[in-house]
Amino acid sequence: MISEAQFKTELDLIIANAIREDVGDGDHSSLACIPIDAKGKAKLLVKDQGIIAGIEFAKMIFSYVDSNLKVDTFSTDGQPVKYGDVVFHVSGSAQSILKAERLVLNSMQRMSAIATKTRKFVDLVGDAKAKILDTRKTTPGIRALEKWAVKVGGGENHRFALYDMIMLKDNHIDFAGGIVHAIKKTKQYLKVARKDLKIIVEARDMNEVEQIIKAGGVYRILLDNFDFETTKQAVAFIGERCLTESSGNITEKTIRDYALCGVDFISSGALTHSVYNMDLSLKAI
Structure with a gap:
């Protein structure tokens, strides 16, 4: 099996490539209407049920986009979740939160689906x-x-x-x-x-x-x-x-x-x- 260092390198490459793919030369939707110094807060809301996964990866994404973003978690990877649960809050630069949003959601939605199916098989x-x-x-x-x-x-x-x-x-x-x-x-x-x-x-x-x-x-x-x-x-x-x-x-x-x-x-x-x-x-x- 690959080492932890190799695995971490793979994760870093995924984040860098995904941000490159999604952001390009800038998130112009946010740049156009949100002041650069605007602060914001958002919650990760569950609208389904199963096993949550990708919280730790989401933290990596937020940190990559903006090291000043703060994440407060209310669940941990591997826990069962249901409709209406809030997994975490993220706060800081509104532009940064929006820049990271889609990659966080895409990753967590996919990872949670796989974790849920795996848990069922187990x-x-x-x-x-x-x-x-x-x-x-x-x-x-x-x-x-x-x-x-x-x-x-x-x-x-x-x-x-x-x-x-x-x-x-x-x-x-x-x-x-x-x-x-x-x-x-x-x-x-x-x-x-x-x-x-x-x-x-x-x-x-x-x-x-x-x-x-x-x-x-x-x-x-x-x-x-x-x-x-x-x-x-x-x-x-x-x-x-x-x-x-x-x-x-x-x-x-x-x-x-x-x-x-x-x-x-x-x-x-x-x-x-x-x-x-x-x-x-x-x-x-």
């Missing part, structure tokens, strides 16, 4: 040992935000990108000439490159599971689109030799059953690619 798994994972099926440019939101919702992060973990999927395996060749070449590559990266290998059936175990040296086997019975069979066969992950056909209706098969992890792209933004507003007070 609750559905219940007392089973399986941990909920995200994937790389994220919105280009804001992966760090979406993966942060998954953690706020109680899930865990899969690899961040292509560089922090080896994951041999169907196309890698087919292009490499099969599972045995793919794993062997990967081990050789890591040795030559002097990289210490965990290896995950995707299996499409029990025959491939057996080949992966025979090859050895694998951190986790991803059981892709296995049905419940075959998942149980694979988990029993693998035992303690490596970790297991279910992926594919993971929905609110199936996630509990996959968890009960005994896998260590369940990954779902839906956490980040199939959510509806939480309705939030920033209102002057």
Whole structure:
């Protein structure tokens, strides 16, 4: 996984690029009608229900736009919220508040939706040992935000990108000439490159599971689109030799059953690619 410093760098880049995109050479709507020395105060109002996320990121945005803005919070990331709740107040330069408004709302609405869906999946798994994972099926440019939101919702992060973990999927395996060749070449590559990266290998059936175990040296086997019975069979066969992950056909209706098969992890792209933004507003007070 990436370091905290790398993650912070990603967040800083997101803010800088988003402000560049939205503000350009100036917020001319505000510049045109609001005095530069005008002070203001606004509240973050919830018009929905779910798990709030992005409060800490909003603080980063406000600080980037104007370090003199003051934020008073009444909730914390990961808390349930309902219609009418006020999450925070922000006060200071009226122009600065308006400059930051859209980025704060866009980010928090998206992050809260992801945290809410993740929390639902975590609750559905219940007392089973399986941990909920995200994937790389994220919105280009804001992966760090979406993966942060998954953690706020109680899930865990899969690899961040292509560089922090080896994951041999169907196309890698087919292009490499099969599972045995793919794993062997990967081990050789890591040795030559002097990289210490965990290896995950995707299996499409029990025959491939057996080949992966025979090859050895694998951190986790991803059981892709296995049905419940075959998942149980694979988990029993693998035992303690490596970790297991279910992926594919993971929905609110199936996630509990996959968890009960005994896998260590369940990954779902839906956490980040199939959510509806939480309705939030920033209102002057």
